[in-house]
Amino acid sequence: MRDSLPMKNTSATPLGAGAKRSTPSGGLQAWLPRLVLAPSVAISLFFVYGFMLWTFVLSLTSSRMLPSYDFVGFGQYSRLMANERWWVASTNLMIFGVLFVVICLAIGSLLAILLDQKIRQEGALRTIYLYPMALSFIVTGVVWKWLLNPQLGIQAMVQSWGFESFRFDWITDPDMAIYTLVIAAVWQASGFVMALFLAGLRGIDDSIVKAAQLDGASLPRIYWRVVMPCLRPVVFSAVMILAHIAIKSFDLVVALTGGGPGYATDLPATFMYAHAFTRAQIGLGSASAMLMLGGVLAILIPYLYSELRSRKHG
Amino acid sequence: MSTFKKTTLALALAGAALASTAQANEVEVLHWWTSGGEARAANVLKDLMESEGYGWQDFAVAGGGGETAMTVLKSRAMSGNPPSAAQIKGPEIQEWGELGLLGDLNGVADAEGWDELLPEVVADIMRYDGQYVAVPVNVHRVNWLWANPEVLEAAGVEMPTTLDELFEAGEAIREAGFVPLAHGGQAWQDATVFESVLLGGQGSEFYQQALVDLDPEALGGEQMIDALEDFKRTRELMDEGMPGRDWNIATVMVIEGVAGFQLMGDWAKGEFTAAGLTAGEDYLCAAAPGTEDAFTFNIDSLAMFRVTDDEELEAQQALARLVLEPTFQEAFNLAKGSIPARPDLDMSEFDSCAQQSLADFQRTAEEGGLVPSMAHGMAVRADVQGAIFDVVTNYFNDADMPAEEAAERMVSAAEAASF
Numbered sequence: 001m002r003d004s005l006p007m008k009n010t011s012a013t014p015l016g017a018g019a020k021r022s023t024p025s026g027g028l029q030a031w032l033p034r035l036v037l038a039p040s041v042a043i044s045l046f047f048v049y050g051f052m053l054w055t056f057v058l059s060l061t062s063s064r065m066l067p068s069y070d071f072v073g074f075g076q077y078s079r080l081m082a083n084e085r086w087w088v089a090s091t092n093l094m095i096f097g098v099l100f101v102v103i104c105l106a107i108g109s110l111l112a113i114l115l116d117q118k119i120r121q122e123g124a125l126r127t128i129y130l131y132p133m134a135l136s137f138i139v140t141g142v143v144w145k146w147l148l149n150p151q152l153g154i155q156a157m158v159q160s161w162g163f164e165s166f167r168f169d170w171i172t173d174p175d176m177a178i179y180t181l182v183i184a185a186v187w188q189a190s191g192f193v194m195a196l197f198l199a200g201l202r203g204i205d206d207s208i209v210k211a212a213q214l215d216g217a218s219l220p221r222i223y224w225r226v227v228m229p230c231l232r233p234v235v236f237s238a239v240m241i242l243a244h245i246a247i248k249s250f251d252l253v254v255a256l257t258g259g260g261p262g263y264a265t266d267l268p269a270t271f272m273y274a275h276a277f278t279r280a281q282i283g284l285g286s287a288s289a290m291l292m293l294g295g296v297l298a299i300l301i302p303y304l305y306s307e308l309r310s311r312k313h314g
Numbered sequence: 315m316s317t318f319k320k321t322t323l324a325l326a327l328a329g330a331a332l333a334s335t336a337q338a339n340e341v342e343v344l345h346w347w348t349s350g351g352e353a354r355a356a357n358v359l360k361d362l363m364e365s366e367g368y369g370w371q372d373f374a375v376a377g378g379g380g381e382t383a384m385t386v387l388k389s390r391a392m393s394g395n396p397p398s399a400a401q402i403k404g405p406e407i408q409e410w411g412e413l414g415l416l417g418d419l420n421g422v423a424d425a426e427g428w429d430e431l432l433p434e435v436v437a438d439i440m441r442y443d444g445q446y447v448a449v450p451v452n453v454h455r456v457n458w459l460w461a462n463p464e465v466l467e468a469a470g471v472e473m474p475t476t477l478d479e480l481f482e483a484g485e486a487i488r489e490a491g492f493v494p495l496a497h498g499g500q501a502w503q504d505a506t507v508f509e510s511v512l513l514g515g516q517g518s519e520f521y522q523q524a525l526v527d528l529d530p531e532a533l534g535g536e537q538m539i540d541a542l543e544d545f546k547r548t549r550e551l552m553d554e555g556m557p558g559r560d561w562n563i564a565t566v567m568v569i570e571g572v573a574g575f576q577l578m579g580d581w582a583k584g585e586f587t588a589a590g591l592t593a594g595e596d597y598l599c600a601a602a603p604g605t606e607d608a609f610t611f612n613i614d615s616l617a618m619f620r621v622t623d624d625e626e627l628e629a630q631q632a633l634a635r636l637v638l639e640p641t642f643q644e645a646f647n648l649a650k651g652s653i654p655a656r657p658d659l660d661m662s663e664f665d666s667c668a669q670q671s672l673a674d675f676q677r678t679a680e681e682g683g684l685v686p687s688m689a690h691g692m693a694v695r696a697d698v699q700g701a702i703f704d705v706v707t708n709y710f711n712d713a714d715m716p717a718e719e720a721a722e723r724m725v726s727a728a729e730a731a732s733f
Contacts (some may be wrong), residue, residue: 064697065409066388084723085704151555172499172557174711258558260499261711263704278381279700280409 052293059286067282076287086288089266092178093295096267097246099182100189104242105235107186108193113223115194116201126198129191137188141255144184145171148256174264177257181249181265184256189245193238200234201227236306243299247292268292339625340369341633343616344390344400346383347650348376355649362636368629373397391415391619398630402448402617404439404692410617411442417620417627419446422634431638431656433679435686440615448617449634450655452647455671456579456610456687457510457602460565460586465492465574466598473600477514477544480575480603484551487574495551496573498559501707505689507548507577508706512541514604518683521608525688528698528728534721542709542717549710551575568597577602579612579690583651583667592665599667601674608683609674612690613655694728701727 059077062070080086111129115122132140147153150169158166170176204227212222228235250269257265259274266274268288276285341363347356353374360370375383380401390396391413402410410416423429423446429437432450440448459480461473469490471483484494497503513521516537523532532538553573556564565585567573576582586597593599601608616637621627636642643654644663653661653668657676661669678684686692691699705727709720 065406066392066413145558149555149557151553169554172554174708256558258500260501260707261557262708263501264708264711274700277385278696280406280696281700 055286055289055293058282059290061283063282063286065280065282072283076283077291079284080287080291083284085263085266086268086271088263089268089271092265093247093267095178096181096185096249097243099179100185100246101239101242103182103186104190104193105238107190108238109197109228109231111190111194112197112201115198126195129194131191132188133192135188137185137249137252138255140184140188141252144180144187145256148180148183171257172261174261177261177265181252181256185245185249185252189242193242196234196238197231200231204230236303240299240303244296247296247299268295339367339629340371341399341626341629342371342373342397343633344373344375344383344387344397345616346375346380346401348374352650355646358645358649359633359636359642362639362642363629363633366632366636368632396619398621398626399616399618399633401451401614403613403615404686404690405695406691407439407448407615407617408442409695411447415619416442416447417618417630419449419618419631419634422446422631426635426638428638431658433657433675433684435679435684436611436613436655439613439686439692448615449637451614451616451637452643452650452652453655453671453675454579454581454612454614454652454690455674456506456612456690457513457605457608458578458580458582458667459510459600459602460568460576460578460582461598461600462568462571462574463596463598464571465490465568468492469574471574473598474603475600475606476604477511481547481551483574488551492571493551493553493567493573494575495548496564496567496576497548497552497556498561498564499557499711500560501703502689503561503564503578504707504710505703506579506687508541508545508710509610509687509689510577510602510605511545511548512538513608513610513685514602515544516541518605518608518678518685521610521685525702526686526693528694530725530728533728534725538721538724539717542720545706546710546717548577579687580651580653580667580671583665587651594666599670606674607678607681608685609671609678610685610687611675612687612692614652698728 057069058067060071060073061068062072062075115125119125148168148171150156150167150172155166155168158168171180208226208230209222212226217225248269249267250273253259253265253267253270259266259270269292272285272288272292275281275288343359345356347353356372356374360372363370375386383401387396387400387402391410396415407416428440428446432440436450436453437446440446440450459473465487466472466483469483469487469492471486472479474480474483487494497507509521509525512525520532520537520541523529524538561578561582562585564573564576565578565582566589568576569586569589569591580599583593583599586593591597600606616633618630618634621630638656640654640656640659643656643659647654647668648663651668653664653672653675657672657679659672661672664672675684688694688699688702693699694702702724705720705723709715709717709723
C-alpha cells in the first residue's frame with residue numbers, strides 16, 4: 001500500500017512538462033527532474049518491487065530459518081490454507097476491517113456535521129477530536145489495554161462506584177476480544193475521518209444548500225440527499241485510507257492484546273511476523289505475505305482504476 | 315506486509331552496517347545479555363579473555379528475548395560474515411549445524427574433559443553430528459513454584475508438593491482474599507505453566523515422550539487429556555486481570571503479597587532479589603508441585619561459527635574454554651540467577667534456591683528426570699514449538715474447547731509444523 005506512493009509521485013510530473021513548454025532551450029532542464037527522480041525510482045523499484053518479487057519466490061520454497069531455494073511449488077500455500085490460525089487471522093481482519101471502516105465513517109461524518117453548524121470554539125473542538133491521530137498505535141494500544149483491563153480500567157471504576165454486577169471484560173474473552181481492537185482503532189481514527197469530512201463540507205457551495213432550504217427541505221434531508229452525495233469523493237478516500245490502516249494493523253494488536261487471549265485477535269500481519277521471524281518458517285510467512293498483498297491489490301486496483309478513469313473523463 | 319518489508323530492509327541495512335570483520339586474535343560475540351546484571355556478567359568474560367591476551371568485540375543486540383539478535387545474526391550469516399560466537403540455544407544449534415556454519419570444538423572439549431564434566435542431556439544439545447559446536451553458559455530451571463510466605467500463612471497453607479495440594483491451597487488462598495496463582499496471559503507463560511503441570515501430573519517419562527520426542531500416541535493419549543484438564547484447572551486459580559501481563563509484573567504480585575504463588579523459571583529470582591528479599595525467608599521457592607524429581611532446563615549457550623583465520627580460531631577456542639571455567643561460571647550465574655552448567659562447583663556463594671536447583675540438577679542428571687523445557691525452545695524446533703504454543707494457549711483461553719479436541723490438535727500440530 002505504501003508502494004503506490006512513489007509511483008504516483010513519479011508518474012505525475014507536472015514540473016517536467018511545464019519546464020519543457022516554458023524554456024525551449026533547456027535540454028538539461030527537461031532532463032533534470034527525471035535525473036533527480038531517477039535514484040528514488042531505482043531505489044523503490046529495487047526495495048519495494050524487487051523484495052516483493054523475492055517474497056513471492058520465497059513463498060514457493062521450503063525456506064525455514066534462512067531463505068533457501070528448494071522449490072516446493074504452492075506447498076506453502078496449501079499448508080497455509082490448512083492452518084487454523086491463518087483462518088482465525090483472516091476472519092478477524094474481515095470483522096475488524098468492516099467494523100472499523102463503517103464505524104469510523106459513521107462517527108466521523110456525524111462529528112463533522114455537528115461541527116459544521118457554525119458553533120463556537122470549533123477550532124478547539126476540532127483539535128481535541130483530531131489529537132488521537134497524533135498518537136502512535138502503540139500508545140493507543142497500551143492506554144486501551146489498561147482501560148479495558150477488568151481489574152484496572154473501566155470495569156473496576158464502575159464497580160467501585162457501587163455497580164458491583166457491572167462487567168466489561170471483553171479483552172479476556174476470546175470471542176469478544178477482537179471488538180476491543182475495533183474500539184481502540186475507532187477512537188484513534190474517527191477524528192481524522194471527521195477532519196476529512198469537514199474539509200469536504202466546507203468545499204460545498206452554500207448556494208446549493210440554500211436552494212434546497214428554499215424548496216423546503218428539512219436539515220437532515222438536506223444532509224442526506226444533497227450534501228452527502230456531494231461528498232462521495234471524500235467518502236471514497238476515507239474508505240481507502242481506513243482500509244489500508246485496517247490491513248496494515250500490527251502495532252495496535254501487539255500493544256493491545258498481543259494477539260491474545262490465545263490467538264483470538266491475531267491478524268494476518270501478526271501471523272506473518274510470527275511465522276517468518278520467530279518460528280523459523282520463512283516460506284509460510286512469505287506465502288501469507290503474498291496473500292495479504294493480494295488483499296491489498298483487491299482494494300487498490302479498483303481505486304486506481306476509478307481514479308484514472310475519472311481523470312480521463314475530467 | 316509493510317512490516318515484513320521494513321524488517322527485510324532493516325536486515326539488509328544491519329548486514330551492511332555491521333559487516334566489520336573481527337580482527338585476528340579477537341572474537342566477536344553476539345549476545346543479548348544487556349540488562350544490568352547480565353551485562354556485568356558478560357563483562358566478566360570479556361575481562362577474562364583480555365587477561366589472556368585476546369581481543370573481545372562486543373556485539374550486544376538488545377530486545378525481544380533475543381528475537382532481534384537472531385534477526386541480525388541471520389543477516390550476518392546470509393552475507394557470509396557471521397560473528398565468531400553467538401548466543402544460540404537448544405535445537406536451533408542443530409539448525410545452524412545443518413547449514414554447515416558451525417565450527418569444531420572437539421579439541422577444547424577433549425582437553426578439558428567436557429564429556430565427563432557435562433551431563434549427557436546437556437552435552438547432546440551442544441553437539442552437532444557428534445562434535446561439540448557450542449558451549450553451555452548457564453542452566454535455568456523452569457519448573458519452579460514461587461510463593462509469598464505471608465500469604466501462605468494468612469491462608470493457613472503449606473507449600474504444595476502435589477497438584478491436588480496446589481488446588482486445595484489455591485482455594486484456601488482465594489478464600490483468604492488473595493489471588494492464588496499470579497500469571498500473565500502470554501502464550502509462552504501459558505506454555506510454561508502447561509509444561510510444569512504436565513510434568514507434575516504425568517511424570518518426566520511422559521513429558522519426554524510427548525513434548526520432546528513428539529510421540530503421536532503420547533500427544534493424543536489419555537495422559538495428555540489428563541494433563542490438559544489439570545492445566546485448565548489452574549486457570550481457576552488466576553485473576554481476570556492477566557491478559558497480556560508480563561511475567562515480572564506477575565512476580566511483583568507475589569512480592570507485594572497480592573498473590574500467593576507463581577509458576578515461573580528461576581529468572582523470577584532476579585525480581586525478588588531486586589526487591590531486596592532473601593530466599594527462604596521473604597519468599598519461598600520449591601519445585602513445581604509434583605516435580606521434585608524432575609528438572610526442566612533452559613540452557614543458554616554460545617555456539618561457535620566456523621572461522622578460517624588461525625589466530626581468530628585460537629581466540630575462539632580460548633573463549634570456549636573460558637566459558638566453562640569456574641571463574642566465569644560462578645560470576646556469571648551469581649549475576650543472572652541461574653546455576654553453573656558444570657555441576658562440580660563450590661556453591662557456597664549462591665542462595666538456597668540456587669543450591670537446591672544445583673542439587674536437583676545433579677540428582678536428575680544421574681537418576682533421570684532431567685528434561686529440556688519445551689516452552690523455552692530447548693525441546694523442539696521453533697516451528698513445532700510455535701504450533702504447540704498455539705494449541706496450548708488457544709485451549710487455555712477457550713472455555714468451550716474439550717481437552718480431547720486439544721489433544722487431537724496437539725498431534726496435528728506436531729505433524730503439520732514440519733514440512
